[in-house]
Structures are given as structure tokens and as C-alpha cells.
Amino acid sequence: xxxxxxxxxxxxxxxxxxxxxxxxxxxxxxxxxxxxxxxxxxxxxxxxxxxxxxxxxxxxxxxxxxxxxxxxxxxxxxxxxxxxxxxxxxxxxxxxxxxxxxxxxxxxxxxxxxxxxxxxxxxxxxxxxxxxxxxxxxxxxxxxxxxxxxxxxxxxxxxxxxxxxxxxxxxxxxxxxxxxxxxxxxxxxxxxxxxxxxxxxxxxxxxxxxxxxxxxxxxxxxxxxxxxxxxxxxxxxxxxxxxxxxxxxxxxxxxxxxxxxxxxxxxxxxxxxxxxxxxxxxxxxxxxxxxxxxxxxxxxxxxxxxxxxxxxxxxxxxxxxxxxxxxxxxxxxxxxxxxxxxxxxxxxxxxxxxxxxxxxxxxxxxxxxxxxxxxxxxxxxxxxxxxxxxxxxxxxxxxxxxxxxxxxxxxxxxxxxxxxxxxxxxxxxxxxxxxxxxxxxxxxxxxxxxxxx
Amino acid sequence: xxxxxxxxxxxxxxxxxxxxxxxxxxxxxxxxxxxxxxxxxxxxxxxxxxxxxxxxxxxxxxxxxxxxxxxxxxxxxxxxxxxxxxxxxxxxxxxxxxxxxxxxxxxxxxxxxxxxxxxxxxxxxxxxxxxxxxxxxxxxxxxxxxxxxxxxxxxxxxxxxxxxxxxxxxxxxxxxxxxxxxxxxxxxxxxxxxxxxxxxxxxxxxxxxxxxxxxxxxxxxxxxxxxxxxxxxxxxxxxxxxxxxxxxxxxxxxxxxxxxxxxxxxxxxxxxxxxxxxxxxxxxxxxxxxxxxxxxxxxxxxxxxxxxxxxxxxxxxxxxxxxxxxxxxxxxxxxxxxxxxxxxxxxxxxxxxxxxxxxxxxxxxxxxxxxxxxxxxxxxxxxxxxxxxxxxxxxxxxxxxxxxxxxxxxxxxxxxxxxxxxxxxxxxxxxxxxxxxxxxxxxxxxxxxxxxx
Numbered sequence: 078x079x080x081x082x083x084x085x086x087x088x089x090x091x092x093x094x095x096x097x098x099x100x101x102x103x104x105x106x107x108x109x110x111x112x113x114x115x116x117x118x119x120x121x122x123x124x125x126x127x128x129x130x131x132x133x134x135x136x137x138x139x140x141x142x143x144x145x146x147x148x149x150x151x152x153x154x155x156x157x158x159x160x161x162x163x164x165x166x167x168x169x170x171x172x173x174x175x176x177x178x179x180x181x182x183x184x185x186x187x188x189x190x191x192x193x194x195x196x197x198x199x200x201x202x203x204x205x206x207x208x209x210x211x212x213x214x215x216x217x218x219x220x221x222x223x224x225x226x227x228x229x230x231x232x233x234x235x236x237x238x239x240x241x242x243x244x245x246x247x248x249x250x251x252x253x254x255x256x257x258x259x260x261x262x263x264x265x266x267x268x269x270x271x272x273x274x275x276x277x278x279x280x281x282x283x284x285x286x287x288x289x290x291x292x293x294x295x296x297x298x299x300x301x302x303x304x305x306x307x308x309x310x311x312x313x314x315x316x317x318x319x320x321x322x323x324x325x326x327x328x329x330x331x332x333x334x335x336x337x338x339x340x341x342x343x344x345x346x347x348x349x350x351x352x353x354x355x356x357x358x359x360x361x362x363x364x365x366x367x368x369x370x371x372x373x374x375x376x377x378x379x380x381x382x383x384x385x386x387x388x389x390x391x392x393x394x395x396x397x398x399x400x401x402x403x404x405x406x407x408x409x410x411x412x413x414x415x416x417x418x419x420x421x422x423x424x425x426x427x428x429x430x431x432x433x434x435x436x437x438x439x440x441x442x443x444x445x446x447x448x449x450x451x452x453x454x455x456x457x458x459x460x461x462x463x464x465x466x467x468x469x470x471x472x473x474x475x476x477x478x479x480x481x482x483x484x485x486x487x488x489x490x491x492x493x494x495x496x497x498x499x500x501x502x503x504x505x506x507x508x509x510x511x512x513x514x515x516x517x518x519x520x521x522x523x524x525x526x527x528x529x530x
Numbered sequence: 531x532x533x534x535x536x537x538x539x540x541x542x543x544x545x546x547x548x549x550x551x552x553x554x555x556x557x558x559x560x561x562x563x564x565x566x567x568x569x570x571x572x573x574x575x576x577x578x579x580x581x582x583x584x585x586x587x588x589x590x591x592x593x594x595x596x597x598x599x600x601x602x603x604x605x606x607x608x609x610x611x612x613x614x615x616x617x618x619x620x621x622x623x624x625x626x627x628x629x630x631x632x633x634x635x636x637x638x639x640x641x642x643x644x645x646x647x648x649x650x651x652x653x654x655x656x657x658x659x660x661x662x663x664x665x666x667x668x669x670x671x672x673x674x675x676x677x678x679x680x681x682x683x684x685x686x687x688x689x690x691x692x693x694x695x696x697x698x699x700x701x702x703x704x705x706x707x708x709x710x711x712x713x714x715x716x717x718x719x720x721x722x723x724x725x726x727x728x729x730x731x732x733x734x735x736x737x738x739x740x741x742x743x744x745x746x747x748x749x750x751x752x753x754x755x756x757x758x759x760x761x762x763x764x765x766x767x768x769x770x771x772x773x774x775x776x777x778x779x780x781x782x783x784x785x786x787x788x789x790x791x792x793x794x795x796x797x798x799x800x801x802x803x804x805x806x807x808x809x810x811x812x813x814x815x816x817x818x819x820x821x822x823x824x825x826x827x828x829x830x831x832x833x834x835x836x837x838x839x840x841x842x843x844x845x846x847x848x849x850x851x852x853x854x855x856x857x858x859x860x861x862x863x864x865x866x867x868x869x870x871x872x873x874x875x876x877x878x879x880x881x882x883x884x885x886x887x888x889x890x891x892x893x894x895x896x897x898x899x900x901x902x903x904x905x906x907x908x909x910x911x912x913x914x915x916x917x918x919x920x921x922x923x924x925x926x927x928x929x930x931x932x933x934x935x936x937x938x939x940x941x942x943x944x945x946x947x948x949x950x951x952x953x954x955x956x957x958x959x960x961x962x963x964x965x966x967x968x969x970x971x972x973x974x975x976x977x978x979x980x981x982x983x
Contacts (some may be wrong), residue, residue: 425947441849485849
């Protein structure tokens, strides 16, 4: 009976190639939303409403099988993405799969394949098979790579080359794709006339800018955005409007080019939703700490509260080797201000391709940022976790504290390096505040009557 | 001639046991201030004025010899402290010296000895000899330890025990001391009647609270604060008014006890300055991200713009093993809001005594936070560093980028793990944005005409 109703339900939803967004607008409660409602502790009606008005997206390609659905957007926990991908200097499918699995194990909610070279199709397909989280890609990388092979240079790339790459990724089951349609001829010419300190740091942005300059024409993704939407609609993948002109250093933050792109993107959000395609918007980048909140709030208004996905913000340029930490600072502030989804940054950012050893540091740091921001966004619902671990800490219940830690294995390992005879830790031993409080203030950490304190 | 004038200068300053604060009030330009003015790129008059009105302190014990003077406070770069110290579970003088030296090598501006057990006097003296940065201590730890040995319990500690410990540290040359004089009987009784989730997490705070409860009397450091000031004045060390009741978890942040202590401290700031003693004020602790700015601004007003020194703020309780990162998030926001001095937190926080392997992570993370905050506090003066490294990055000048990195060795190591033939890095190889821009947009990264892109 249940199977039959489920079948009829999907038959109804997809009979007329209806997208998830359109289904939500008709009030259909998809199975995915029930799962998400349970995980996020929200009403399913809240999700239907959020999906309908575009404030929440559920990136899931209709052609992909086994995916744990997630929601990204207002009222939900901030999510973390893990980038992987091969390059011309290191192309090893097994390593990319290993990195993706490690990332998911440490709590990444999605994986993006940013391969720019090597066995790109094989890497993407291997990733789609190896993880059950939503997978995203940037098909312009593949289009540019193919154009170099076919035509001798990325600037000879045709719109068909781009659409072919998008369709191939869609057929493979990719759940969301970055589309750099907001890079305009005007904005690129502005950067040429008024050079930035760090120029253009988005690969997609640089490819489109080179194409625009060489051909003297408008961005083909912008001019043909309707054709992109047709494919997105057919496979029902979500579009992530890429910020090709994001600032690449503190000095370039919130400048003309960045804001011009955001304005273009704001119009593309409306177009996407009108065609029933789910859409989110990518954000910076490098940005001083005190500019993040106003930028995020401004962006949310311009994009009509579409989910925001940031590649940063990184709050200083001076810390290569530690950009998981500069991201944690900016990311936490961004999430508190309204960002819904953080792209993890690894210690290798600005220096080289991430290796498996970088994954844990990057993912855990981003999850810390997301949670610190969620405490502000979601209040008590997020704070429950902090409350539970704090109670375990105050009662010196170490096992409970480890289990509640964001990375139990690391917490346990550090605690055990220097054993303490006191039942407390090796910093204070018998002079632990909780033992003192227990003996003299009657708190309940544990019996401390026999301790010399 | 110069030596004579220097001698006469110091003779004048110190003839009547004048403190540095009093010298500044008389308009004397001490040698220390000239050094600091050069390092901080500020006018020496600005420092004299800041020292006079207490917005800046220069912690330096008159009895200590070779110290590189630093200024802490408004208009100056935020500083980072490194805690070291032996415990009952691990007491190794050489290791504590090694940790202190490592911390200074990675950029810590001061070192605090928080030894709670073991060869406490020897550790302190060894540290004072081994580093040339200002050294701080918390003499109540030693007083409590001695009281347990002499009287059987820390609650039998007398005011003489405490003053003796303070004087011994002062004679040894300690440059600043944490004094928990703000913990009142009223605030402790409030915590007993309205228990907090995490109780009292400051060791000094817990010792004083136990003493108050057991003896039914007011905090001896508060009642005898004038005697503490007499010793501080004599040796001209700075007082750091400890926040014994700082919140130890998100749920306890900004509660009655924390704010009651801050009000008591605000009165002690006035008393200290009136006696010519330099003073700063310690702050939290654990605190949700959105409460930090208003707390810092409120605190600065209450303490009449005395320098603020935070032991956090840590923006979530769930990340033991990664509290250098939770500190980096809260610390950056705190510095941007007006905090002057961050106590570094190591990955071992909440779990055990830090080992040498923790020092680099903790100090670098705190320095990143301090600099991200300085970009907001100091603007262009701080941003120069970011501008220079960004130019090096955009021109693919790797050696310059490493040299300008906060930790050159780590940046260089990560970059070299996977070599790139392109002159760029192993993420994009020949498809590096700076090579694309160079070829098509005429930027000057390097000649890219021969590259296939």
C-alpha cells in the first residue's frame, strides 16, 4: 500500500517533467522533505514553503539514485562543502575518492569535483558512485579543457562546448553546478581599466573574462542562460550562480566588479525560479571582518533570500598554510549574518592541491564555523549540543564529553597523552576547579572530600 | 653624553620610586616608549598620553633586566600571550622553557607561567631568564599550594600567604600578575543559589570562591587590595584584574555573576590608577558570537578604557581538540570590537596540559585572530601586510609570498609537497588564473604567451 502511494506520488510529480521546486509550489510533500524535516527538527510544511519561495533548496539530480537529501537555506543548519578534484600536476582517481570519503566521514554535507585536468569524467563518475551526499561540479572547467584540445585555446570555446559539458554532467547525475553567468563584459572591462590588486581569482571567472576580452562579446553563459536552464530543468539539478569576480584579497573586497556581478546574478535568480529551477548564489572570497555582515545582508536582499554559499570569507591574506582558520573566522561571522552554506578551505589553500592529510583540518574547522554561526541563526536548537557537552565537562564525565565532541577521536587522543591520577585532566590535577567546587560549593562533579585542596 | 643624559633621566624617574605610569603623567618620555613608538609606528607622544590616562600599559617590572618592552592598548597592535606552566601530573622545567621559547619564536608577545604544582619557583625563575618578553604569573596558585602544605587546605590561606607569594614573584621580576580581586561574596553566593551550567572555571576564581564559602568572609584580595597595590607600586609591575567568574560555557555568558565581577573590577581600576599602578582587565571565556561585540564595548566603558585581555572568547563548547580555532573566531571578533590582548588557546584546551607540539598551532591561530581584528582596529596600517602578500601572490612570486606568510616554513612546505611545472601551484597548473589573466588581460604575473590556455 505504502509502495503504491509512493509510486503514484512520484508519477504525479514527474509525469509532466515537474521539478522539485514546482512540486513544492503545488504543495506536494516529497519524501526528501520528510527526511530533511526529521534531520533538521523543522515542520515539513516549513520546508515546502521554503522550497516554494526559493529560500531553501534541495540539490538532487532526478537522474541520480542513492542520495541522502539535504536542505540548504533559511531556518536550517548551515552546511559544509568539501572540494576535491584532479589537476594537471596530480591526477589520481583513487586519491580523489579517498579525499571525498574522508570529508564525508568528518561531516561534509556535499562534495564538489573541481577537476581541471586529468581523467575528469572518470573522477566525477567515481565520486558520484562513492559518496551518498549531493555532488556538485563546475562544467566550464571541462568545457575550457576540451576547447584547448579541440580548438587550441579556451577562448575559442563555443556555447555548444559549454552546453555539452553541462549536459554530460547532468546525465551523470550531478546534483548542482556552478554557472558563472554573472561575469559581464562591462564588469570585466571595468577591471581592465581599474586593475584590482588580485585581479580575478575564480578560475571560472578568469576563463569567461579571457573569452570576453578575446572575442569582444558578452559572456556566452549570460546570453544563453535560458538554454542552461532548459538542461537544469530537464535533469532537475540546482544551479549555483558562481561569483567569478569575487575579491581575491582584502583590498579588492566589495568593489565595483563584485557588486556589479551580484546585481547581474540577482536577475538570474528570478529567471531560474521562473523556470522552476532551484538556485543558490555564491559569495566571497577575501573580505575584512567588519565588512562581512553588511555584505551578507545586502546580498540576501538582492538575491531575494536565495541560499548563500560562500567560498570564504577569508579575513586576512597573510596566512597561507592556515586558511582553514581564516575561513573559520569569516565563515562563522558570515553564517551568523545569514550565509547558509560554507565551502571548506584546507590548509593547502593558495599553496597547492589538497592531500588527504588536509581534509580533516579543513572540514572540522568549517563545521566549527558553521556551528558557531548556527548558535546565532538558530538559537536554542543549536545550543543544545553546547549545553550537553558543557554538562559532561562540569561533571568530569570524560567519555560523554568525547562522544559529544566535534571530533571524538582527536579529543580522546589529546586527553590521554598525559594521564591524570585525579579524575580531572593534567592541567590542574587535584586542583581542578570542578573538584574544588565539588568539595566547597557542593556542586556534583564527583566526591572530592578526600582530595587535598 | 647620551649615557649621562640617560642616567639622569632614570635617576629623575625613579628617585622617588616613581612608577612608569606616574612618569608618563609628568610627561617624561621613557626609553621604553621610544622603542615601542618605532615598533608600532605611532608618535611617542601618543604613548605618553595613552600611558597617562591608562588606555595603554607597558608591563615591565622595575627589578627585571633584559625585556623587550611592549605596549598593550588602544591604537596599538593586538598582542598574544602564551600560557605555560607545570602541573602535578607533569612537572618538567626544561619542557616549560622549551614551550615558552617556541611560543616566542612563533610570535607570542608575552608568556604567562600558570604552574599549579611541581617546582613552581624554579619554573618561574627559569622562564624569566629564558625569554626577553614580559612574563606574567598568577600568585594565588602558589599561595593556595603553600596553604595546602602549611595549613592542610587552600581555604585556610591567610592574606599574608597571598601577599608573600605576590612579593616573591615581584622580587623575581615578574612583569604582570593576575589578581582575582573582583570575585565578591555576593557574586559567589549568587552562583550557589542560581547554579550555572559550568560553575566557576577560573582556577583563581574557584580558589577564592572556596575560601569565601568556607570562611563566610569577603574576598581577602578585595579587602586588602591596597596592600596588593603597595607591592605593585614598589616593583612597578602591572596588575591584570582576573575574571574569576568568567563564563565557562555558552549558556553562562554575560550572566549576573560575570557582570557583577566586572562592576567590582571597574572600581579597582580607578584605585589602581590612583596609586600609580598600571592595570588591565581580563575578559571571557565562552561566549556566543553575537554577544561578543556588545560585551567588549560595554566592558571598555565600565573599566574606563583600560586594556582588555581575553581568555577567549570561545564561540562554541563542542570543539575540544580544536579550541585554537574556536578562539580564533571569537578572538578576531573581540579584537575588532576593542580587545587589546588575546591569551592563546592550544588544541589541548579542556583536555590536558599543552605539549610542545601544541604551541605552534595555538600561537599562530591567535596571531591570525589578532591580525584579522587589527585590520578593523587599525585599518591601513594593518592592511599593508595583506596588500604586500597579495601582490606577491598575484605575480606568482612564491618566495616573496612565503617570506610574508605568518608561518613561512609551513607555507613553503605545503607548496612544495606537489611540485608544479607551470610556475603556478598544483591546483590549477597551467590553468592558473594568473597565467590566464597574464595571457589575455595583460596582467603582469609572468609571460604566459607560450602556455596552452
